[in-house]
Every structure is written in C-alpha cells, then in structure tokens.
Amino acid sequence: MPEQNNSHLHALKVSCSNCTLRELCLPVGLNRDELAQLDAVIRQSRRLKRGEYMFRSGEAFKSLFAIRTGFFKTCMSSQDGREQVTGFHMSGELLGMDGISANVHGCDAIALEDSEVCELPFTRMQSLSRDIPSLQHHFYRLMSREIVRDQSIMLLLGNMKADERLAAFLLNVSSRLATRGFAANDFILRMSREEIGSFLGLKLETVSRTLSKFQQQGWIKVDHKHIQLYQTDELKNLISGCIHAQSH
Amino acid sequence: MPEQNNSHLHALKVSCSNCTLRELCLPVGLNRDELAQLDAVIRQSRRLKRGEYMFRSGEAFKSLFAIRTGFFKTCMSSQDGREQVTGFHMSGELLGMDGISANVHGCDAIALEDSEVCELPFTRMQSLSRDIPSLQHHFYRLMSREIVRDQSIMLLLGNMKADERLAAFLLNVSSRLATRGFAANDFILRMSREEIGSFLGLKLETVSRTLSKFQQQGWIKVDHKHIQLYQTDELKNLISGCIHAQSH
DNA sequence: GGGGAAGCTTGACGCTTGTCAAAGCGGGGT
DNA sequence: ACCCCGCTTTGACAAGCGTCAAGCTTCCCC
Incomplete structure (x- = not known):
C-alpha cells in the first residue's frame, strides 16, 4: 500500500x-x-x-x-x-x-x-x-x-404487510453488509426498533413482535441488536410474491 | 407566433x-x-x-x-x-x-x-x-x-392515515393543475379509484369511502371523476400536523 | 460498581382499513 | 340508440396493526 x-x-x-x-x-x-x-x-x-x-x-x-x-x-x-x-x-x-x-x-x-x-x-x-x-x-x-432505491421503498410501504417489510429489511441489510465484505448472516443492527419501525412505516411494538415471530419459527435468532439469519430462504419466500423483491 | x-x-x-x-x-x-x-x-x-x-x-x-x-x-x-x-x-x-x-x-x-x-x-x-x-x-x-418527490411520497405512505393521504393527493393535483394554468378547485381526475388507491397504498373501496366522507362534510363535491374543492383549508388542516405537508 | 433512563418484549383491547358482496350508474362501441 | 361491461358506491364483517400498559433488560454515566 x-x-x-x-x-x-x-x-x-x-x-x-x-x-x-x-x-x-x-x-x-x-x-x-x-x-x-x-x-x-x-x-x-x-x-x-x-x-x-x-x-x-x-x-x-x-x-x-x-x-x-x-x-x-x-x-x-x-x-x-x-x-x-x-x-x-x-x-x-x-x-x-x-x-x-x-x-x-x-x-x-x-x-x-x-x-x-x-x-x-x-x-x-x-x-x-x-x-x-x-x-x-x-x-x-x-x-x-x-431514485430507484426510493421507489423500491415506496413499493414496500404501499404493498407489503408487516412481516414482509421486516423480511425485506433484514435481507437488504444482509446483502449490503455482504457487499462490503462483512458476514451476511450474523450482524449487529445499529438502529433502534423505533427507527426501524419509522423507516418501515410500522410501530416499534410491531417490529419487536414480528422479529419474535421469525425467531419462534426458527428463521432467525434475535438477541437485542445482534441478529443471526438461519433460513434466508424462508424470508425470501415471504416476499417472493411482491414486486421487485430484491433489495436496492 | x-x-x-x-x-x-x-x-x-x-x-x-x-x-x-x-x-x-x-x-x-x-x-x-x-x-x-x-x-x-x-x-x-x-x-x-x-x-x-x-x-x-x-x-x-x-x-x-x-x-x-x-x-x-x-x-x-x-x-x-x-x-x-x-x-x-x-x-x-x-x-x-x-x-x-x-x-x-x-x-x-x-x-x-x-x-x-x-x-x-x-x-x-x-x-x-x-x-x-x-x-x-x-x-x-x-x-x-x-428524489425529493419520491421521499415526500415515502412520508405519505409511512406516516399518514387514509383521509390524510387523500387530502394530500387532492391538494397536490390541485396545485399542479394551477401551476399549469388550469382551475385549481374544479377538475377531472384522469385515473380510476383503483389507480389512486394503488398510488396511495389503499384499496379502491377506501378511496371511494373517504371521498364520500369529504363530500358529506361539505369539503368537496364528487361526481365520479369530476372533483370540486370547496374548503381547501379543511383539507390542509387534515395534513397540517404531518411532516412536509406541502406537495412536491 | 451502582443507579437511572432508555430501549425492548409481551399482553389485552380497539380502531382503521381490507375483504367480500351486491347493486347502481355511466360510457363506449357496435 | 341500445346494450354490455367496467367503474363506483355502499354495507357488513374480519383481520391486521396501533394503542395503552406493565415489567424487564441493558447500557451509559456518574
């Protein structure tokens, strides 16, 4: 160097x-x-x-x-x-x-x-x-x-249910971290539940409940801000029907 | 010329x-x-x-x-x-x-x-x-x-209730028509209820119901696609609490 | 290390909006 | 001009999410 x-x-x-x-x-x-x-x-x-x-x-x-x-x-x-x-x-x-x-x-x-x-x-x-x-x-x-990024968020806010939004969010964060050379399936969220909710058009309680639901189904592990993705395929299934499922 | x-x-x-x-x-x-x-x-x-x-x-x-x-x-x-x-x-x-x-x-x-x-x-x-x-x-x-326009729509989809979305939509159309020299308070919508709903993240029935509600309150007159705005102040009141109420 | 505030989880309940259904109206094409 | 199809309206019901509340954990600062 x-x-x-x-x-x-x-x-x-x-x-x-x-x-x-x-x-x-x-x-x-x-x-x-x-x-x-x-x-x-x-x-x-x-x-x-x-x-x-x-x-x-x-x-x-x-x-x-x-x-x-x-x-x-x-x-x-x-x-x-x-x-x-x-x-x-x-x-x-x-x-x-x-x-x-x-x-x-x-x-x-x-x-x-x-x-x-x-x-x-x-x-x-x-x-x-x-x-x-x-x-x-x-x-x-x-x-x-x-512009493309903003429009994909418009789709998310206009079309998706709470669990679909969370799945899309987690997969998006995962892929962007992977792009930068970090682990795709094991990461620390830098933002609060309230900030996630604000971004996704949900209340913080709904974010929390939905994460718990994903964990109960064995798809992810949630330890406060430490997230592990176990079954990304299941998350992808959730949003497969949605328009332009892939992240920005 | x-x-x-x-x-x-x-x-x-x-x-x-x-x-x-x-x-x-x-x-x-x-x-x-x-x-x-x-x-x-x-x-x-x-x-x-x-x-x-x-x-x-x-x-x-x-x-x-x-x-x-x-x-x-x-x-x-x-x-x-x-x-x-x-x-x-x-x-x-x-x-x-x-x-x-x-x-x-x-x-x-x-x-x-x-x-x-x-x-x-x-x-x-x-x-x-x-x-x-x-x-x-x-x-x-x-x-x-x-980009600014798309972000204002993100705010609308993430923050507002059905009646607030409709009010913002009507005021937006109105101001854009006025900008082009058309009447601001008396216009024909070119799109269907379903298209309005798709844009605003609502179902067409909700669009129809909300327009009827505005009419009942005397704020607007609805004759299918022909819209007249009687009390734009009331519509503006609805969205006054929302972030960046003015249209794009 | 301890105390306090902020963040997170979970439950019960209610409201807004979506879903399903039926009927009326209007417009465009033959 | 008429008829049919698509759009709109309205109602009843259901569900998803927001609201309110309580208890818990964690982190930060003293």
Missing part, C-alpha cells in the same frame, strides 16, 4: 476496495491525472461521533457527502418533534443529493456510530464532471440509483 | 409557456445558439393514445421523455399481474430517469389520456450538457427534484 501521504482520495479508494461494487464509490475508470484533479476537490475528511449531525434539514446545500466508514440515518422531522426515517446508509454511499434541487438540505443526516465522511463541494464537482465525462455519467447514475 | 416550422423545440417552449414554473421544462437560460443545439438533439415528438405505453419496464434505456401535453401514470408490475402505481405525471415533467442507473427502464409509463411527448436521447443530452453548463445543472436539479 504505497504512497498514502496526504491523499484524501486514497482513503476513498481504500474504502472502495472494501466494496465488491465499485460503483458505490467515485473514482471509477479515471486515469492518474483525473484522479489528481478529483483529489484536489475533495475536502479533508471529517470524523463524526455517534449522534452527531452530518447536515440538517434547512441548512444551505453546498456539498455532497461520501461515507468512508460508519453508519448513518437520514430523517425528516415535523413541528411536533416526531421524525420519519427515510433511509439507513453505509460506507461508500453518497448523501445529500436531495439538496441539489432547492439548494437546501431536505433532511437530517445523523451518525448511528462513529463515522468518517468526505465532503464533495458540489459546484466544484459539477465543473470537474464537465471535464471528465465518465465522472459526469457516474453522477447521473448515482442519482438515478437513489 | 413566428417561424414555427420544423422546430421541435418550439413546441417545448410552447408547452413551457403554459407553466408558471419554467423549471419544469428544459430550455432555461439558454441563448439562441444553445437552443439550436438542443433542438437538434430532441427527436420528433410522438403522439400516444390513451392506454399506450411510452416505455416498459425491462426495455433498454436510451432516452428520457418530456411530456408536452397529456397525462401519464408510471407503475411497476409483479409476476402475478398486480401493479403498483409509482406516480402520476403532467405536462412539463420528465420521465425515465430511473433507467439511467442500470440502462434499463425500471417501470412502465402509460398514457391516461391522448398525449404528446418529446424524446431526449440520453447520451446526446449528456454530451450536450457538458457544453452547456446551465443545462447540466438543470439536469442535476431535475433528478434531485425527483
């Missing part, structure tokens, strides 16, 4: 090497020169402790943020303090794209564990992407991917 | 003049030369009859489509034939952005009335947007807007 000195980009590349899907990360198919240009634009990475905000709804939009390590939730809040979780995000994912349209962040992004992110100033990325066609195309693809 | 000959772009501009929000359409802040370039890229517009497909899920993605006139639904289908409506779309809106990520269309787009669309070959638009920075930025904003 040579010449690591002072290259924020290198760190990004390292996080990329953790991903089977290179597309999660930025530097794809760039030559040495283009990499250097990109590296110059990426700001010093920033560390966040659990509970800290990466950005808040209503703040001026200036940058996108790439997660190098850690785990985040994005959520929107109403006046009376209730919140709705709109997504959970892992290393390699890009946050803040909803802020482009109105130049204002449309949601809060909160670290669920100690994390590290890279800041990508948007106007500079935009002009850089004019010089590097493959970068431009990559940005369009990332935004399109976010 | 001079020199209309052979300019597909002109037609787009005409459809734009119907919109209070110029941002819905493509040619914003372009000079004469840039307009000519853009015009050269836009393919001959295409007419569709009610029920025809603009594109289908699974087809190769080649172009985005701008609606000049008419009304569309987008939806996804499962193996067993059930469908989920993911959106309703009016003149000035751009469809197909979910196809960019995988080079395959992710949903069906079907005309709900006789319509006219412009085809925008994506790779050519992409290279053109490198020469015209404002066009590039506009595309990013359009995709971001789609």
Whole structure:
C-alpha cells in the first residue's frame, strides 16, 4: 500500500476496495491525472461521533457527502418533534443529493456510530464532471440509483404487510453488509426498533413482535441488536410474491 | 407566433409557456445558439393514445421523455399481474430517469389520456450538457427534484392515515393543475379509484369511502371523476400536523 | 460498581382499513 | 340508440396493526 501521504482520495479508494461494487464509490475508470484533479476537490475528511449531525434539514446545500466508514440515518422531522426515517446508509454511499434541487438540505443526516465522511463541494464537482465525462455519467447514475432505491421503498410501504417489510429489511441489510465484505448472516443492527419501525412505516411494538415471530419459527435468532439469519430462504419466500423483491 | 416550422423545440417552449414554473421544462437560460443545439438533439415528438405505453419496464434505456401535453401514470408490475402505481405525471415533467442507473427502464409509463411527448436521447443530452453548463445543472436539479418527490411520497405512505393521504393527493393535483394554468378547485381526475388507491397504498373501496366522507362534510363535491374543492383549508388542516405537508 | 433512563418484549383491547358482496350508474362501441 | 361491461358506491364483517400498559433488560454515566 504505497504512497498514502496526504491523499484524501486514497482513503476513498481504500474504502472502495472494501466494496465488491465499485460503483458505490467515485473514482471509477479515471486515469492518474483525473484522479489528481478529483483529489484536489475533495475536502479533508471529517470524523463524526455517534449522534452527531452530518447536515440538517434547512441548512444551505453546498456539498455532497461520501461515507468512508460508519453508519448513518437520514430523517425528516415535523413541528411536533416526531421524525420519519427515510433511509439507513453505509460506507461508500453518497448523501445529500436531495439538496441539489432547492439548494437546501431536505433532511437530517445523523451518525448511528462513529463515522468518517468526505465532503464533495458540489459546484466544484459539477465543473470537474464537465471535464471528465465518465465522472459526469457516474453522477447521473448515482442519482438515478437513489431514485430507484426510493421507489423500491415506496413499493414496500404501499404493498407489503408487516412481516414482509421486516423480511425485506433484514435481507437488504444482509446483502449490503455482504457487499462490503462483512458476514451476511450474523450482524449487529445499529438502529433502534423505533427507527426501524419509522423507516418501515410500522410501530416499534410491531417490529419487536414480528422479529419474535421469525425467531419462534426458527428463521432467525434475535438477541437485542445482534441478529443471526438461519433460513434466508424462508424470508425470501415471504416476499417472493411482491414486486421487485430484491433489495436496492 | 413566428417561424414555427420544423422546430421541435418550439413546441417545448410552447408547452413551457403554459407553466408558471419554467423549471419544469428544459430550455432555461439558454441563448439562441444553445437552443439550436438542443433542438437538434430532441427527436420528433410522438403522439400516444390513451392506454399506450411510452416505455416498459425491462426495455433498454436510451432516452428520457418530456411530456408536452397529456397525462401519464408510471407503475411497476409483479409476476402475478398486480401493479403498483409509482406516480402520476403532467405536462412539463420528465420521465425515465430511473433507467439511467442500470440502462434499463425500471417501470412502465402509460398514457391516461391522448398525449404528446418529446424524446431526449440520453447520451446526446449528456454530451450536450457538458457544453452547456446551465443545462447540466438543470439536469442535476431535475433528478434531485425527483428524489425529493419520491421521499415526500415515502412520508405519505409511512406516516399518514387514509383521509390524510387523500387530502394530500387532492391538494397536490390541485396545485399542479394551477401551476399549469388550469382551475385549481374544479377538475377531472384522469385515473380510476383503483389507480389512486394503488398510488396511495389503499384499496379502491377506501378511496371511494373517504371521498364520500369529504363530500358529506361539505369539503368537496364528487361526481365520479369530476372533483370540486370547496374548503381547501379543511383539507390542509387534515395534513397540517404531518411532516412536509406541502406537495412536491 | 451502582443507579437511572432508555430501549425492548409481551399482553389485552380497539380502531382503521381490507375483504367480500351486491347493486347502481355511466360510457363506449357496435 | 341500445346494450354490455367496467367503474363506483355502499354495507357488513374480519383481520391486521396501533394503542395503552406493565415489567424487564441493558447500557451509559456518574
């Protein structure tokens, strides 16, 4: 692992090497020169402790943020303090794209564990992407991917019953962890039952009960936030009838 | 209305003049030369009859489509034939952005009335947007807007009760029609109760019952697909507690 | 190490919405 | 113009999930 000195980009590349899907990360198919240009634009990475905000709804939009390590939730809040979780995000994912349209962040992004992110100033990325066609195309693809992801969640919320939603959620988390080189069938959830419920359009009691039901049937083992999947086929069966069963 | 000959772009501009929000359409802040370039890229517009497909899920993605006139639904289908409506779309809106990520269309787009669309070959638009920075930025904003729209629907599906969903839906349709210069409080719905229900995550009977309830309370008048809004304030009250009550 | 708050599980009950059914109305095509 | 089919409305009933409540565990901070 040579010449690591002072290259924020290198760190990004390292996080990329953790991903089977290179597309999660930025530097794809760039030559040495283009990499250097990109590296110059990426700001010093920033560390966040659990509970800290990466950005808040209503703040001026200036940058996108790439997660190098850690785990985040994005959520929107109403006046009376209730919140709705709109997504959970892992290393390699890009946050803040909803802020482009109105130049204002449309949601809060909160670290669920100690994390590290890279800041990508948007106007500079935009002009850089004019010089590097493959970068431009990559940005369009990332935004399109976010649209596809949101629509698959719309399907989940509009069509599925509680147990189907939980099964889809567990399989999604599992596959995303596997993509990053972690165990697919034995993991720690970083979020609370209430946050899962908020994301899935369910109450926390329903989440808890449904997990217990899966455990009783021998499909999974639940020890608080420690989840083990024993029979993923049964979980897949549950959602096989649903539209576009595979995860985003 | 001079020199209309052979300019597909002109037609787009005409459809734009119907919109209070110029941002819905493509040619914003372009000079004469840039307009000519853009015009050269836009393919001959295409007419569709009610029920025809603009594109289908699974087809190769080649172009985005701008609606000049008419009304569309987008939806996804499962193996067993059930469908989920993911959106309703009016003149000035751009469809197909979910196809960019995988080079395959992710949903069906079907005309709900006789319509006219412009085809925008994506790779050519992409290279053109490198020469015209404002066009590039506009595309990013359009995709971001789609992300925001999808997230507001996620909130609706995850948080709201049946009557709140219907109220939000009616107010949304109303404001989008007003934006295009149509009456805000007296309109014809182009979709069936079943399609509304599919979009809102409800069964058609619930849609029908809830509309009847609104009518009983004197808030609206329902005559099949002909809707009149009498007391929009009451509808707004219903969703005032919800997160981000305003429409997309 | 201990205390307290926050998170999780489980039960009982009720409401919202889905399901099944029947009847009325309207519109499009022959 | 008429007829048939599809859409809509309305009712009765059932089920799934939310609500309220109590007790328990765990984790964090002092």
